Amino acid sequence: MESLLANLGLGFGVALTPLNLLYCFGGVLLGTLIGVLPGIGPVATIAMLLPVTFTLPPVSALIMLAGIYYGAQYGGSTTAILVNIPGESSSVVTALDGYKMARQGRAGPALGIAALGSFFAGCVSTVIIALFAPPLAEVALKFGPTEYFSLMVLGLIAAVVLAHGSLIKAIAMVLLGLLLGLVGTDVNSGVARYSFGVSELSDGIGFVTVAMGMFGIAEIVANLDHREARDIFVAKVSNLMPSWKEIKFCMPAILRGTMLGSALGILPGGGALLASFAAYTLEKKAARPPRNFGEGDIRGVAAPESANNAGAQTSFIPLLTLGIPSNPVMALMIGAMMIQGIAPGPQVMTERPQLFWGMIASMWVGNLMLVILNLPLIGIWIKLLTIPYRILYPAILLFCCVGVYSVNNTSFDIYLMCVFAVLGYIGVKLECEPAPLILGFILGPLMEENLRRAMLLSRGDASVFFTKPISAVLLGVGLILLLIVLAPTVRKKREEAFVEV
Amino acid sequence: MKIKAPRDFWAGLMFISFGVGFMVVARNYAMGNAVRMGPAYFPMVLGGLLALLGLAIFVQSFIVKGDKVPRIVFRPMLLIVLAIVLFGVLLKPLGLIVATGLLIVIGALGGHEFKTKEVAILFVILAIFAVLVFVKGLGLPIPVCPAVLDDWCRGVHIGN
Numbered sequence: 166m167e168s169l170l171a172n173l174g175l176g177f178g179v180a181l182t183p184l185n186l187l188y189c190f191g192g193v194l195l196g197t198l199i200g201v202l203p204g205i206g207p208v209a210t211i212a213m214l215l216p217v218t219f220t221l222p223p224v225s226a227l228i229m230l231a232g233i234y235y236g237a238q239y240g241g242s243t244t245a246i247l248v249n250i251p252g253e254s255s256s257v258v259t260a261l262d263g264y265k266m267a268r269q270g271r272a273g274p275a276l277g278i279a280a281l282g283s284f285f286a287g288c289v290s291t292v293i294i295a296l297f298a299p300p301l302a303e304v305a306l307k308f309g310p311t312e313y314f315s316l317m318v319l320g321l322i323a324a325v326v327l328a329h330g331s332l333i334k335a336i337a338m339v340l341l342g343l344l345l346g347l348v349g350t351d352v353n354s355g356v357a358r359y360s361f362g363v364s365e366l367s368d369g370i371g372f373v374t375v376a377m378g379m380f381g382i383a384e385i386v387a388n389l390d391h392r393e394a395r396d397i398f399v400a401k402v403s404n405l406m407p408s409w410k411e412i413k414f415c416m417p418a419i420l421r422g423t424m425l426g427s428a429l430g431i432l433p434g435g436g437a438l439l440a441s442f443a444a445y446t447l448e449k450k451a452a453r454p455p456r457n458f459g460e461g462d463i464r465g466v467a468a469p470e471s472a473n474n475a476g477a478q479t480s481f482i483p484l485l486t487l488g489i490p491s492n493p494v495m496a497l498m499i500g501a502m503m504i505q506g507i508a509p510g511p512q513v514m515t516e517r518p519q520l521f522w523g524m525i526a527s528m529w530v531g532n533l534m535l536v537i538l539n540l541p542l543i544g545i546w547i548k549l550l551t552i553p554y555r556i557l558y559p560a561i562l563l564f565c566c567v568g569v570y571s572v573n574n575t576s577f578d579i580y581l582m583c584v585f586a587v588l589g590y591i592g593v594k595l596e597c598e599p600a601p602l603i604l605g606f607i608l609g610p611l612m613e614e615n616l617r618r619a620m621l622l623s624r625g626d627a628s629v630f631f632t633k634p635i636s637a638v639l640l641g642v643g644l645i646l647l648l649i650v651l652a653p654t655v656r657k658k659r660e661e662a663f664v665e666v
Numbered sequence: 667m668k669i670k671a672p673r674d675f676w677a678g679l680m681f682i683s684f685g686v687g688f689m690v691v692a693r694n695y696a697m698g699n700a701v702r703m704g705p706a707y708f709p710m711v712l713g714g715l716l717a718l719l720g721l722a723i724f725v726q727s728f729i730v731k732g733d734k735v736p737r738i739v740f741r742p743m744l745l746i747v748l749a750i751v752l753f754g755v756l757l758k759p760l761g762l763i764v765a766t767g768l769l770i771v772i773g774a775l776g777g778h779e780f781k782t783k784e785v786a787i788l789f790v791i792l793a794i795f796a797v798l799v800f801v802k803g804l805g806l807p808i809p810v811c812p813a814v815l816d817d818w819c820r821g822v823h824i825g826n
Contacts, residue, residue, distance in 0.1 A: 220804070333719060340715055341681070347709050354704060358691075386776075389777055558773070562746070571800070571808075579750060580751060590743055594738055596673055616708065627700065
């Protein structure tokens with residue numbers, strides 16, 4: 166306990182320096198902005214900003230990027246409530262009751278409870294990270310290459326199981342991502358794989374290029390498929406603070422949402438999206454008195470909004486302790502760390518305590534900023550919503566192009582981004598999600614390296630993955646997960662969980 | 667045989683071709699063995715798995731009923747890709763301002779509505795923003811003006 170306080174003290178010492186406060190503020194503000202705007206998500210934004218963060222000190226860079234992710238959860242709810250379209254995918258369920266409330270003239274309390282619930286969840290999950298990350302990292306420090314390989318297999322399986330859409334296609338996308346991650350010079354033999362004599366390819370494909378192509382450009386093209394129909398409900402938003410009665414009424418929902426969100430965030434494949442869906446489903450079952458969910462029940466806003474913020478934050482736990490990304494945003498964070506010369510993994514906490522604890526403390530600071538900022542700035546966010554997409558997307562195009570060019574100062578990356586944009590667009594049409602591909606892409610080289618080392622140590626005996634206890638357990642859990650999902654009843658439930666709401 | 671799930675049919679084909687493609691190219695590299703894996707080992711295994719999964723998806727598309735492929739709209743995709751590629755080609759010789767202009771105009775043509783005045787204003791704002799933030803602020807080594815006008819441009823920058 167004492168060491169926890171000492172660590173948090175260290176963290177706040179880092180997070181509260183003027184420079185880091187500034188970057189934290191910049192991150193959450195930008196996060197809220199892109200959260201409010203539909204059609205641009207945190208993945209594309211973080212990818213666009215990565216090149217900018219090269220020049221920053223590592224702590225400041227990560228503090229800002231993290232702020233974008235959880236800031237987006239705050240912003241997404243505003244759009245969901247006022248416009249009935251989710252600014253972020255994790256706010257889909259918020260729109261159900263939130264928009265109804267806005268129509269009933271209760272937009273204020275809906276926005277207020279979303280912010281308060283998010284803030285509460287942010288505080289709790291910050292403490293959860295501080296409590297759970299150190300012991301987990303300690304365990305992970307004992308991992309050898311065999312365990313690491315199995316852990317990555319489990320992570321990837323869990324990521325596809327918990328994601329929505331077709332399971333088999335998601336696994337195929339993971340494999341494709343792993344393969345694309347192998348493009349470039351092989352560290353062991355020095356052979357330039359899949360470079361086809363192109364010198365730019367022998368350095369490998371940059372993940373900024375992949376992420377911007379598949380999440381930035383492909384999304385623009387997919388959005389341009391249909392005309393935008395935006396029915397903005399410009400009610401006068403007054404009286405943002407929910408009444409005491411409403412807060413008390415929502416408290417159980419916020420608590421349940423926070424707990425569920427925190428738990429689901431830690432799981433690989435979890436994060437904000439899954440957390441909000443699950444919390445809404447749970448709330449419909451657990452809320453007493455059960456009332457009219459879908460008809461403007463304030464708890465239908467409070468629960469998923471608390472959950473998505475909690476999930477967004479606790480998904481940093483696997484990243485910070487194991488070096489394993491649980492969703493595409495975390496994959497980009499890994500990329501950001503590697504660019505800064507930090508090898509993600511359990512050693513980060515011991516070798517760079519300032520970075521680790523500074524980032525955790527900054528999350529609490531950022532949440533405080535968000536709740537203070539967001540409510541008074543609502544008017545500005547509503548104004549922003551009236552910006553039509555046709556003005557927005559050329560700007561995104563420009564940021565993507567300049568961003569991807571600036572990584573290596575070569576136009577080749579711009580062309581490569583187009584290739585991934587087309588691949589991403591085809592993926593959208595064929596129901597192949599880009600998220601698993603990005604995870605595989607980041608993990609590809611790491612998996613190969615650990616597989617090689619493990620096999621070298623075991624003298625080519627593959628059974629070592631099943632005879633070493635930790636590794637066996639990890640793979641076993643992965644296998645069980647797969648079997649459970651393939652079981653017909655669960656399969657139906659899983660589809661329902663994402664469709665029904 | 668009738669295709670019951672066109673979306674899966676094409677997805678399966680795509681994965682099969684990627685898997686086989688990666689395997690074919692991997693044949694150029696040393697395979698090694700399980701103890702000392704060569705550069706071809708891991709991609710060969712992954713490519714094989716991918717091709718197998720692709721095959722499963724492909725076969726399934728004849729058995730289980732599924733969705734049609736949603737309408738593919740070519741105009742936005744082609745125009746946006748064209749805009750981006752031109753930006754890449756023209757950035758060095760013609761500089762950021764010209765490249766940005768083309769990117770925005772062609773990109774905007776890919777949308778549903780094209781309002782000349784609006785696009786012009788957008789271009790002016792974004793060009794100023796790009797020069798100020800990317801070149802001046804972040805110091806990215808990107809030429810601002812066409813190479814021919816470079817001397818003139820530099821003169822303006824230095825202010826003499």
